[in-house]
Amino acid sequence: MGVYKIAVLKGDGIGPEIVEASLLVLKRVGEIFGHDFVLEEGLIGGKAIDEKCTPLPQETLDLCLKADAVLLGAVGGPKWDNLPTDKRPEKGLLGIRKALDLYANLRPAKVYTALIDASPLKKEIAQGTDFIVVRELTGDLYYGEPRGIFRNGERYAINTMHYTESQIRRVVRKAFEIARVRRKKLTSVDKSNVLEVSALWREIVEEEKQNFPDVDVEHLYVDNCAMQIIKRPSTFDVIVTGNMFGDILSDEAAVISGSLGMLPSASLGDKHALYEPVHGSAPDIAGKGIANPIATILSVAMMLKYSFGLEKESSVIEQAVERVLQMGYRTPDISSEGTTVVGTTEMAQLISKEVEKLCEG
Ligand SMILES: NC(=O)c1ccc[n+]([C@@H]2O[C@H](COP(=O)([O-])OP(=O)(O)OC[C@H]3O[C@@H](n4cnc5c(N)ncnc54)[C@H](O)[C@@H]3O)[C@@H](O)[C@H]2O)c1
Ligand SMILES: CC(C)[C@H](C(=O)O)[C@@H](O)C(=O)O
Numbered sequence: 001m002g003v004y005k006i007a008v009l010k011g012d013g014i015g016p017e018i019v020e021a022s023l024l025v026l027k028r029v030g031e032i033f034g035h036d037f038v039l040e041e042g043l044i045g046g047k048a049i050d051e052k053c054t055p056l057p058q059e060t061l062d063l064c065l066k067a068d069a070v071l072l073g074a075v076g077g078p079k080w081d082n083l084p085t086d087k088r089p090e091k092g093l094l095g096i097r098k099a100l101d102l103y104a105n106l107r108p109a110k111v112y113t114a115l116i117d118a119s120p121l122k123k124e125i126a127q128g129t130d131f132i133v134v135r136e137l138t139g140d141l142y143y144g145e146p147r148g149i150f151r152n153g154e155r156y157a158i159n160t161m162h163y164t165e166s167q168i169r170r171v172v173r174k175a176f177e178i179a180r181v182r183r184k185k186l187t188s189v190d191k192s193n194v195l196e197v198s199a200l201w202r203e204i205v206e207e208e209k210q211n212f213p214d215v216d217v218e219h220l221y222v223d224n225c226a227m228q229i230i231k232r233p234s235t236f237d238v239i240v241t242g243n244m245f246g247d248i249l250s251d252e253a254a255v256i257s258g259s260l261g262m263l264p265s266a267s268l269g270d271k272h273a274l275y276e277p278v279h280g281s282a283p284d285i286a287g288k289g290i291a292n293p294i295a296t297i298l299s300v301a302m303m304l305k306y307s308f309g310l311e312k313e314s315s316v317i318e319q320a321v322e323r324v325l326q327m328g329y330r331t332p333d334i335s336s337e338g339t340t341v342v343g344t345t346e347m348a349q350l351i352s353k354e355v356e357k358l359c360e361g
């Protein structure tokens with residue numbers, strides 16, 4: 001039994017729908033195991049711009065700094081797409097990652113046997129895929145200075161790829177530690193044939209390798225890695241890379257599992273942690289009650305494990321998700337012939353029910 005304070009930032013588009021669905025499962029777990037999950041909501045993204053004129057209000061930041069963990073839906077949408085980059089909803093997300101110093105973004109990509117037909121890859125290539133992308137989250141092109149759009153006769157724009165040694169080292173170490181308790185294989189992804197930042201990245205991976213002699217290391221250029229993920233996804237174990245490459249590769253990895261709606265994530269720092277699905281606010285399906293809540297439900301499972309050390313509770317949720325998929329229930333994004341299509345809330349209710357059954361048995 002424990003008391004855990006969770007800051008809940010629902011955000012925009014499908015954000016509120018998927019977060020509410022995931023909270024149904026969390027509440028059920030709390031009741032069954034006798035935990036008190038204290039939820040406090042904060043505004044972020046477009047909704048915060050509308051109500052507070054900023055994508056990350058100070059009170060939201062304070063709430064997150066005080067919480068034991070943060071659960072986030074998604075931010076952004078067409079309504080705010082014409083705002084300048086530094087005023088957009090996405091700036092709220094980048095601001096919170098930086099303020100909480102969430103440097104290691106864990107994005108596990110797993111192909112569920114029951115969903116093998118939903119994968120865009122051939123069954124024999126997709127099956128057995130189970131790897132985790134460790135994406136650096138506080139540096140790179142996302143935060144480097146100088147940046148901006150300027151004019152000198154014609155318009156030009158600058159973004160700066162920037163990493164310090166310590167920023168690289170801490171995320172690389174985290175990735176080695178994760179690989180060590182998995183299948184002991186680390187793939188480091190860079191573009192060191194062109195970029196100095198990548199050359200430094202590769203040097204640091206080589207240095208850290210000495211401290212983890214039990215882990216096999218492979219280096220891949222990002223363009224080659226994008227191809228290898230499609231060609232041989234089941235051979236990867238842990239992939240470590242920078243912020244920009246990690247953003248792209250993790251969407252690519254996600255879809256191997258059948259839908260972006262399946263991929264959870266944990267963003268970990270030394271003092272704080274935030275959990276969110278990898279996908280965005282999906283404006284095309286917002287408000288229809290059809291978004292897949294599984295990525296968010298699995299993000300809640302990651303929160304229970306990584307922030308609260310509740311391994312059993314976390315694993316019960318993961319098992320419940322697998323069971324519901326095996327029973328043939330699908331949201332539209334992962335549906336195929338012969339499956340039963342359900343909506344967002346119904347999917348969460350089915351998963352809660354399986355959590356109950358697993359705990360009875
Ligand atoms: N972490 C975040 O908050 C986050 C992440 C990515 C994009 N975004 C923002 O979201 C907005 C839309 O971006 P986008 O369209 O490029 O990416 P997206 O991830 O929102 O959507 C891409 C596609 O995947 C589908 N999809 C995504 N999540 C789904 C789910 N749970 N169930 C079913 N289908 C799902 C969408 O319907 C869409 O067709 C933009 O404003 C973008 O900046 C936010
Ligand atoms: C919305 C955007 C700022 C964000 C990112 O690029 O990090 C998103 O794509 C993600 O993957 O979480």
Ligand SMILES: [Mg+2]
Nearest residue numbers: 247248251278
């Ligand atoms: Mg992304």
